[in-house]
Amino acid sequence: MNANPIFWLPSASVQGHAVDTLFFALLLVSGLVILLVFGLIVSFAVRYRHGSPAPRGEMPALIRREFEIGWTAATFFLFLFLFWWAAASQLSGYDPPQEAMEVHVTAKQWMFKTQQPSGPREINSLHIPVDTPVRLAMTSEDVIHSFWVPAFRFKRDILPGRLTQGWFQADRVGTYHLFCAELCGTDHSVMGGSVTVLSKSDYAAWLRAQPQGDDLGEAGGRLFVRLGCAGCHAGRSPVHAPDLAGLWNRTIPLADGSQVLVDERYLRDSILQPRREIAAGYEPIMPSFAGSVSEDELAQLVAYIRALGAADPAGETTTR
Numbered sequence: 053m054n055a056n057p058i059f060w061l062p063s064a065s066v067q068g069h070a071v072d073t074l075f076f077a078l079l080l081v082s083g084l085v086i087l088l089v090f091g092l093i094v095s096f097a098v099r100y101r102h103g104s105p106a107p108r109g110e111m112p113a114l115i116r117r118e119f120e121i122g123w124t125a126a127t128f129f130l131f132l133f134l135f136w137w138a139a140a141s142q143l144s145g146y147d148p149p150q151e152a153m154e155v156h157v158t159a160k161q162w163m164f165k166t167q168q169p170s171g172p173r174e175i176n177s178l179h180i181p182v183d184t185p186v187r188l189a190m191t192s193e194d195v196i197h198s199f200w201v202p203a204f205r206f207k208r209d210i211l212p213g214r215l216t217q218g219w220f221q222a223d224r225v226g227t228y229h230l231f232c233a234e235l236c237g238t239d240h241s242v243m244g245g246s247v248t249v250l251s252k253s254d255y256a257a258w259l260r261a262q263p264q265g266d267d268l269g270e271a272g273g274r275l276f277v278r279l280g281c282a283g284c285h286a287g288r289s290p291v292h293a294p295d296l297a298g299l300w301n302r303t304i305p306l307a308d309g310s311q312v313l314v315d316e317r318y319l320r321d322s323i324l325q326p327r328r329e330i331a332a333g334y335e336p337i338m339p340s341f342a343g344s345v346s347e348d349e350l351a352q353l354v355a356y357i358r359a360l361g362a363a364d365p366a367g368e369t370t371t372r
């Protein structure tokens with residue numbers, strides 16, 4: 053693990069450099085404003101000290117108005133620019149690239165469980181390749197936690213019953229601290245671990261060394277049969293339920309006339325609250341599986357349905 057510098061923790065992700073640039077720009081602006089204000093205070097104090105011969109007449113109204121308009125407009129646009137800069141850099145963290153590698157994170161008191169789609173599971177640890185966008189799909193089994201990797205300048209709250217997403221791209225090989233940044237109970241202070249960024253070849257070797265046969269989608273397929281989903285959703289089932297093949301990433305019409313993109317969020321909600329968003333042309337007969345599938349199992353089911361096929365990334369609006 054890298055030594056913990058007292059003053060400055062070097063950034064290890066693309067997003068981190070952007071945050072640092074913004075931070076230093078703010079520091080610079082603040083420094084210049086402090087210099088300006090204190091410079092004026094000192095120079096005025098000297099110039100207009102008691103008994104000095106400096107002129108003390110009124111400034112002409114026209115010049116005073118121009119001054120006021122000038123500094124009001126300048127600071128307004130400066131702050132607008134800073135707001136746009138900060139907002140843009142933060143919002144891009146919610147919009148992962150299509151090709152991002154996906155990692156599931158389940159938080160619970162007091163650990164982070166991570167799983168990569170190809171199988172490897174870890175507790176309080178995550179191994180990722182360098183220079184690769186990584187998307188985290190996170191949820192909590194109990195209370196609110198927060199996934200914080202200071203070196204990546206990445207922090208995202210993890211809420212129970214909701215899927216939180218975020219992404220980053222590590223650009224420096226190393227091992228970095230992972231913390232829970234939301235007070236979540238007795239052992240909150242020890243909840244955390246490490247994120248290890250490996251070179252691409254080291255990552256491939258690490259992947260090969262992991263226990264095999266732990267594929268998320270395959271586990272989801274077994275679960276799909278065990279929970280009885282296959283009884284209705286299989287191709288030739290007598291019950292009229294949507295066929296799930298090729299559904300992933302497609303925009304489908306709902307019974308209420310709206311449309312929805314079939315993504316992780318929609319599939320999770322459809323399993324837990326099946327009556328909320330009914331696919332057009334189907335009866336609301338599916339029972340809820342809330343309470344009977346764990347977060348891990350939900351991730352497996354979603355991975356299975358996803359593996360059944362995907363529409364092209366543009367999410368065309370064909371219906372079957």
Ligand SMILES: [Cu+2]
Pocket residue numbers: 162196197198232233234235236240243
């Ligand atoms: Cu926590």
